[in-house]
Amino acid sequence: MKKIILLFVTLLVFNLSAFSQAKKLSILVKGPDNKPVSGAVILLDNVKQKRWTNAKGEYKIKLEKTPKEISAYSPKIGIIKVPYNGQKKITLKIKEGNHHYISGDARSKNINPIQYRDIYDYLRGQVPGVNVSGANNINIRGYNSVNGSTVPLFILNNTAVDKTIFSNIVPTTIKSIKVLKGPETSAYGSRGANGVIIVETR
Template sequence: MKKIVFLFIISLTFNLSASSQTKKLVIKVTDENNKPIPGAIILFDNVRQKSWTNSKGVFKTKIEETPEEISAFSPKIGIGKVKYSGQEVVHLKILKGKDKNLISVEDQHNNVTANAFQYRNIYDYLVGKVPGVNVVGTSIMIRGVNTVNGSTTPLFVFNGTIVSQSYFGQIVPTDIKSVTILKGPESAKYGIRGANGVIEVTSK
């Protein structure tokens, strides 16, 4: 009986100690007009977190290790950073175009991409890095291509193989080596299937 009580006390002490090291953190992300930015990616010391800001521009989490710097990234606006001094609530503002070059292509000739981990999915990647593509949610249209049978969805090709859009949506941005947009005569090799344009993705 004494042994059980002793083990219970040890367990309780350990749990209390662990909980005391966990700290709540609320991050509020806004633009230059103090409007909330939903869907902003949060990074602690340049390490992306698993979730992003909600519809009110708020990100909530619990931390055990205190980061030195907190960043918020929006593909449409840019990136904002702030030094973390231990407070429970952090207000982080992203100025339009601020440090946006941090997510651009480093070397287009060698197809080397930079900081692809900052994108939530391939749709964010296309918005932030690939010109000539209109993306709204999971709807994709290549600019300058006429609709065929009322559809604007391009043909998706991954590593030389035609894939469905559901498969295409599962491609992880950090696995991407290059993205090529084909339209008009360039897409003729795919026949009528490429009439709405083609998005070719090659993995690393």
């Protein structure tokens, strides 16, 4: 029993020590005009963080693991990537026009959708001709209800999937999206009556 208690205390002390050693990092994101950029996405080693920069362009985090690279992305300006050398404070300045994506091109394979929360947010921001409601109901523009439904056919990597699977697509894995309507959907028969959304992932 004493050995178990001793082991528990040792683990507790180790965990508290590890937690106390977590490094605090303060990030300031600025634009080409040297003004703070609010709402910028922060990535540590290409892993998107859950929060964005605040109104002052600041982002603070406790690092459990030291990253090799830090990135800041603003949909309105562009992206900046810098190596991390252990600083407690770092300023990232995004250069105007430094975009790593092509907006509005649903067929492009060069889109980098790191700023989108989910596939629905991606469709709202990148794919023309697709309407997505606040409840994530999808309607391809120009289509009325067919048999009481406006849900298009979802094709993921050449396989028809239901909305549940479609909902779980991670935007950063998207390679390309195609939206088919009208005669283009004929290959899918009645299943494509409300249009077809084809997604390829990496």
